[in-house]
Amino acid sequence: MVNTVLEVQNITKRFPGVIANDSISFKLNKGEIHALLGENGAGKSTLMNVIYGLYKPDEGQIFINEEAVEVQNPHDAIARGIGMVHQHFMLVPVFTVLENIVLGSETTNGPSLNLRSPRKDIQKIIDQFNLDIDLDTITEDLPVGIQQRVEIIKALYRQVDILVLDEPTAVLTPQEVDDLFKIMRSLVDQGKSIIFITHKLKEVIEIADQITVIRRGKVVGSAKPDEADQQSLATMMVGRDVDMHLHKKKAEPKEMILEVNNLVVKDANGNVEVDDVSFEIKAGEIVGIAGVQGNGQTELVNALVGMIPTESGTVKINGLPATNASPRKVTEMGSAHIPEDRLKDGRVLPFTIADNMVLNTYYLEPFAKSGIRQQEEIKEFAVDLVEKFDVRTPSAENTASSLSGGNHQKEIDAREFSRPINLLIAAQPTRGLDVGSIEYIHHRIIEKRDEGCAVMVVSTELDEIMELSDRIIVMFNGKIIDTVNADEITKEQVGLLMAGVTA
Amino acid sequence: MTDKNNNQDNKFLKHLKKNWAKYTVGILLIVAILYNYDRDPKVTQAVLASMVRHSTPLVLGALCGLIGERSGIINIGIEGQMLISAFAAFMTTAYTGNIIFGVVLGILTGMFMGYLLAIMSIALKLDQIIGGTVLNILALGITSYFYQVGLSMGQKILPIPLGKLADLPLVGRVLFNNPPITYTTFILVFVVHYILFHTKWGLRTRAVGEHPRAADTVGVDVFKIRYVNLIIAGGVAGLAGSFLSLEAVGSFERAMTNGRGFVALAVMIFGRWTPFGAWGAALLFGFASAMQTQINFSGALDIPYQFISMLPYLLTIVVLAGFVGRSRAPAASGVPYEKEG
Ligand SMILES: Nc1ncnc2c1ncn2[C@@H]1O[C@H](COP(=O)(O)OP(=O)(O)OP(=O)(O)O)[C@@H](O)[C@H]1O
Ligand SMILES: [Mg+2]
Numbered sequence A: 001m002v003n004t005v006l007e008v009q010n011i012t013k014r015f016p017g018v019i020a021n022d023s024i025s026f027k028l029n030k031g032e033i034h035a036l037l038g039e040n041g042a043g044k045s046t047l048m049n050v051i052y053g054l055y056k057p058d059e060g061q062i063f064i065n066e067e068a069v070e071v072q073n074p075h076d077a078i079a080r081g082i083g084m085v086h087q088h089f090m091l092v093p094v095f096t097v098l099e100n101i102v103l104g105s106e107t108t109n110g111p112s113l114n115l116r117s118p119r120k121d122i123q124k125i126i127d128q129f130n131l132d133i134d135l136d137t138i139t140e141d142l143p144v145g146i147q148q149r150v151e152i153i154k155a156l157y158r159q160v161d162i163l164v165l166d167e168p169t170a171v172l173t174p175q176e177v178d179d180l181f182k183i184m185r186s187l188v189d190q191g192k193s194i195i196f197i198t199h200k201l202k203e204v205i206e207i208a209d210q211i212t213v214i215r216r217g218k219v220v221g222s223a224k225p226d227e228a229d230q231q232s233l234a235t236m237m238v239g240r241d242v243d244m245h246l247h248k249k250k251a252e253p254k255e256m257i258l259e260v261n262n263l264v265v266k267d268a269n270g271n272v273e274v275d276d277v278s279f280e281i282k283a284g285e286i287v288g289i290a291g292v293q294g295n296g297q298t299e300l301v302n303a304l305v306g307m308i309p310t311e312s313g314t315v316k317i318n319g320l321p322a323t324n325a326s327p328r329k330v331t332e333m334g335s336a337h338i339p340e341d342r343l344k345d346g347r348v349l350p351f352t353i354a355d356n357m358v359l360n361t362y363y364l365e366p367f368a369k370s371g372i373r374q375q376e377e378i379k380e381f382a383v384d385l386v387e388k389f390d391v392r393t394p395s396a397e398n399t400a401s402s403l404s405g406g407n408h409q410k411e412i413d414a415r416e417f418s419r420p421i422n423l424l425i426a427a428q429p430t431r432g433l434d435v436g437s438i439e440y441i442h443h444r445i446i447e448k449r450d451e452g453c454a455v456m457v458v459s460t461e462l463d464e465i466m467e468l469s470d471r472i473i474v475m476f477n478g479k480i481i482d483t484v485n486a487d488e489i490t491k492e493q494v495g496l497l498m499a500g501v502t503a
Numbered sequence B: 001m002t003d004k005n006n007n008q009d010n011k012f013l014k015h016l017k018k019n020w021a022k023y024t025v026g027i028l029l030i031v032a033i034l035y036n037y038d039r040d041p042k043v044t045q046a047v048l049a050s051m052v053r054h055s056t057p058l059v060l061g062a063l064c065g066l067i068g069e070r071s072g073i074i075n076i077g078i079e080g081q082m083l084i085s086a087f088a089a090f091m092t093t094a095y096t097g098n099i100i101f102g103v104v105l106g107i108l109t110g111m112f113m114g115y116l117l118a119i120m121s122i123a124l125k126l127d128q129i130i131g132g133t134v135l136n137i138l139a140l141g142i143t144s145y146f147y148q149v150g151l152s153m154g155q156k157i158l159p160i161p162l163g164k165l166a167d168l169p170l171v172g173r174v175l176f177n178n179p180p181i182t183y184t185t186f187i188l189v190f191v192v193h194y195i196l197f198h199t200k201w202g203l204r205t206r207a208v209g210e211h212p213r214a215a216d217t218v219g220v221d222v223f224k225i226r227y228v229n230l231i232i233a234g235g236v237a238g239l240a241g242s243f244l245s246l247e248a249v250g251s252f253e254r255a256m257t258n259g260r261g262f263v264a265l266a267v268m269i270f271g272r273w274t275p276f277g278a279w280g281a282a283l284l285f286g287f288a289s290a291m292q293t294q295i296n297f298s299g300a301l302d303i304p305y306q307f308i309s310m311l312p313y314l315l316t317i318v319v320l321a322g323f324v325g326r327s328r329a330p331a332a333s334g335v336p337y338e339k340e341g
Helices: A044-051 A074-079 A097-102 A116-128 A144-157 A174-189 A201-207 A230-238 A297-304 A327-332 A353-357 A375-388 A405-417 A435-450 A462-468 A491-498 B002-039 B041-070 B078-096 B099-123 B128-146 B163-167 B171-175 B180-198 B200-210 B212-217 B222-249 B260-270 B275-298 B305-309 B311-322
Strands: A004-015 A018-029 A033-038 A059-064 A067-069 A082-085 A107-109 A112-114 A162-166 A193-197 A210-215 A218-223 A256-266 A272-282 A286-290 A312-317 A335-338 A423-427 A454-458 A471-476 A479-485
Touching: A004 A044, A004 A193, A018 A033, A018 A044, A018 A059, A018 A193, A018 A210, A018 A218, A033 A044, A033 A201, A033 A230, A044 A059, A044 A082, A044 A162, A044 A193, A074 A082, A082 A144, A097 A116, A097 A144, A112 A116, A112 B200, A116 A144, A144 A174, A174 A193, A174 A201, A201 A230, A210 A230, A218 A230, A230 A435, A256 A297, A256 A454, A272 A297, A272 A312, A272 A454, A272 A479, A286 A435, A286 A462, A286 A491, A297 A423, A297 A454, A327 A335, A335 A405, A353 A375, A353 A405, A375 A405, A405 A435, A423 A435, A435 A454, A435 A462, A454 A462, A462 A491, A471 A491, A479 A491, B002 B041, B002 B275, B041 B078, B041 B099, B041 B171, B041 B180, B041 B200, B041 B222, B041 B260, B041 B275, B078 B099, B078 B128, B078 B222, B078 B260, B099 B128, B099 B222, B163 B171, B180 B200, B180 B222, B180 B275, B200 B212, B200 B222, B212 B222, B222 B260, B260 B275, B275 B305, B275 B311
Parallel strands: A033 A193, A033 A210, A082 A162, A162 A193, A286 A454, A286 A471, A335 A423, A423 A454
Antiparallel strands: A004 A018, A004 A059, A059 A067, A107 A112, A210 A218, A256 A272, A256 A312, A471 A479
């Protein structure tokens, strides 16, 4: 007998100007991993927030274990055994990991907060699933991949029956994804049920038992993983054929754009993060920086664009010294930066999308004349970009914070691609994007290269590195462990290098 | 094992490095006080007692501010809360002749003001600075309008010496011979610290002040936490008001808070949003004020009094410059929480 643990019927949720969920119905069976696919802005997160009690649906009904329920708030949801790992983490940055995990489900000892017995229980979960995490670290000091684990432990600690994972793999390394899948499988073996949202079709086919596809707020189809392939899923999702393979000409490197010599970068605690790194990028080539998250790539990028100071070494852009130049200086030298954390860096969330589109050019003509903002110009520019890059929003005057996960990314991509540049430093440029948008961004990157731009792509997505790069630099432990031509190496070999194995 | 020891040593060194300014000032002060006590015990004791008196309303005001701000609501209406509570406490005492009624009504009035601020900033999502300003103007208007000249309440609240403790040299008179609201203040510092850092409520309060959405997603009622905290904080400000009219002065005067509510905000920030920090900062302010009075009064120094009156502020600047360490306000303070934002 199939046992439906969660069912939603005709859920509709409207935001000003958009219908995010348009009469959506679907069922989750016990012990099932149910993948939810859909373009950026299709309404996946909204639906999950409705189920979790964060949003009130305008219409529709939720059933849990075949009983009609009303989930008023997350408290109700947790009480009914629903747990959710949000697309954008819900962790208090200044709390320790332990505090974040117990928050909301605290145990007390008389009037005092008791952290000792939860610590033991949590340690058990950590050991059981091999999660390896220090409970006393301040959460904001952790890399995103580890923060993800904190979120999962949070849910496990609450002993959920239904677990919602909203794009958990977007920020994970392949190894971490494998670990996550192991955890998911053992949860399902214990009779729990999982809703799994992702844009990576490969993952869907690998792990899902059932697939539901949403487009523009409506369910447009469902499939079984053994009957579907990536191509058909992509088509169903986007509503047109997607070319999953990138076609590009051979690179024709020209003059030197970026020169990095013996760069050393330390973090706030004095640990060496980038260790004597030298490389160069020429106009007309794409250099991919591969590496497992946390091997110095983040710090390398941040130092190049002036967000953190360097310890020693030199950086030159277009032959001009740019060591420790301010971000504005670096921008004005003709470089563009797509930051790794799209919510923290590079944008002001309470501002409108339009203002964010000119965040690094607002003081220049035509957006400002003699220090006065030119509203019309800004708006026109933004509306044009929103259109071109297919940022899904009812208006460019909406706040940036109202965008869906992937559309945050598209907004920043749109801004950086729309300026005359000769150096593009892109960290995780397609993180959280749907296949259609990835295709679009990849084409833009290659277009920039062919226009004579030097491109540096940092990605934890090995496939992305392999497809885009002309040359690949592999970082390990803060050092460049090898530099190779992309057409002379296999994915497996790069994988080995990323693990620190040299031939 | 050695590793752990090393770690602890490191932590200790780091702590020293970060806080050297605090410790230096503290040690210098203690040395100076001991030296003076040796030379002139009477005056030294008087100055220290006056320091405690000056600091009490500041500590209470700062506690009020930080309870609110830790849960994400900036309260610049402390001045108003204190003023109107001072008034209520005094009027009640003058009419009933019962000081306890007076204190209770002072506290209740403060709580009501906290409730008003909560409605404005949580339910109506009014800008919190404006909400606080409303409180200040409201309090000034109401108290000035209903103020009656010539009303008196009889004896103000008297100190209660704590037996033998009060006879200790130096600290006896200063710490253990105080009126009840002052004792309560000492206790409140510990209580608020305990609640904030060692209870479930405190953990939730801090979460709500840093990242309300994260708290919401684990089932914490953001609005409830903020309401309750603002009301309790209002009660603390009410106690400060009662202190001013019933314990410090023994009557009510127009605008008698005289900016203490705002100084309390500065004290809260110096104290980095922690109760003990606020206590230390308030004592420092209190000490400077006491010194200023003492120097002006004794006429020992031949300096125009305007300069001497600068002392508290000068000291503030010096200490502030030494405290260059990182101090950051709760991340969500000042931002109304929108459930579907
Ligand atoms: N709080 C909000 N206010 C206004 N509009 C919103 C809000 N949240 C989402 N939307 C809109 O609702 C639509 C659906 O957003 P949702 O976040 O559900 O997309 P998604 O499927 O999760 O996309 P992604 O894959 O990019 O995360 C989008 O058009 C988005 O702009
Ligand atoms: Mg989403």
